[in-house]
Amino acid sequence: MDRGPPPSFNTDPVEAGTDVVSTVETEPVYNYKGWIDSKPSGMQCSKHGAYCFLCDNIVLDDGAGAAEGGGEEDEANSIREDVVAINNYITIMVEQDKSAQHIVEGVYNYYNKRVREKIVDYVHPVTGEIVPTPRWTQETIVNHIMFSNNPTWSRMFGSACTMMLRGLVLKANHATIDTESGRIIPDAAESLCKFIERHDKHVKEQLLIAELIEKSRTRRGVGHIGKSSR
Numbered sequence: 001m002d003r004g005p006p007p008s009f010n011t012d013p014v015e016a017g018t019d020v021v022s023t024v025e026t027e028p029v030y031n032y033k034g035w036i037d038s039k040p041s042g043m044q045c046s047k048h049g050a051y052c053f054l055c056d057n058i059v060l061d062d063g064a065g066a067a068e069g070g071g072e073e074d075e076a077n078s079i080r081e082d083v084v085a086i087n088n089y090i091t092i093m094v095e096q097d098k099s100a101q102h103i104v105e106g107v108y109n110y111y112n113k114r115v116r117e118k119i120v121d122y123v124h125p126v127t128g129e130i131v132p133t134p135r136w137t138q139e140t141i142v143n144h145i146m147f148s149n150n151p152t153w154s155r156m157f158g159s160a161c162t163m164m165l166r167g168l169v170l171k172a173n174h175a176t177i178d179t180e181s182g183r184i185i186p187d188a189a190e191s192l193c194k195f196i197e198r199h200d201k202h203v204k205e206q207l208l209i210a211e212l213i214e215k216s217r218t219r220r221g222v223g224h225i226g227k228s229s230r
C-alpha cells in the first residue's frame with residue numbers, strides 16, 4: 001500500500017533569545033475559574049459545567065435551607081435531607097477508610113435511586129438549557145470529594161496517595177536485582193529506599209492529621225465534622 005511521503009518535522013533549532021516557555025501552551029493545575037469556561041479545564045467537579053448535586057444544593061451547617069431543588073417547600077426539604085444524608089454517608093465511609101471506588105459507587109447509586117427524579121429544573125450554567133434529571137457522574141462525584149477542603153474528606157485523597165506510594169515501592173522492588181548477574185542495581189535500590197521513606201513519612205503524617213481531626217472534634221463536642229461539603 002502506498003503510504004505517501006513520510007511526514008515532515010520542523011527540526012529548526014530554537015533561535016537564540018527565543019523564550020521557549022512562551023511557545024508552550026499551558027493550563028493551570030487547578031482552575032479556580034472553572035465555571036466561566038465552557039471548555040474542559042481543571043480537575044475539580046465544577047469544570048466545564050459538569051452537574052454536581054452537592055455543589056448545586058448547598059445546606060448550611062445550622063440546617064438552614066439554601067437547597068435549590070424546587071419551588072415547593074416539601075420538595076426542597078426532601079432534597080435538603082438527601083444532601084445531609086449523602087454528606088454524612090461520605091464522612092462515615094471516609095472515617096472507616098473505605099476505598100474511593102466504594103464510596104463513589106454508594107453515592108452514585110443513592111443519587112440515581114432516591115434523588116435524580118426529583119431534580120426537574122436544573123439549568124445548565126453554560127448553555128442555559130433546562131436539564132431534567134441530570135446525570136451526576138462517578139467522575140464528578142470523585143472529583144467533588146477529592147477537591148473538598150473538608151478535613152475528614154481529605155483523608156480519601158490521603159488514602160489514594162498512600163496507595164500510589166505503595167505502587168511505586170512495589171514496582172521499584174521488582175526492578176532492583178539484575179536477573180542475569182543476581183546483583184543489586186544501585187540506582188534502582190536507591191529509588192526503592194526513597195519510595196519506602198516517602199511512604200512511611202506520608203503514612204505518619206496521615207495518622208497525625210487523623211489525630212488532630214479527632215482532637216478538634218472532641219473539643220467541639222461534635223459527632224461528625226462538616227455537614228457541608230466544602
Ligand SMILES: [Zn+2]
Pocket residue numbers: 045046052053054055144
Ligand atoms: Zn461538586
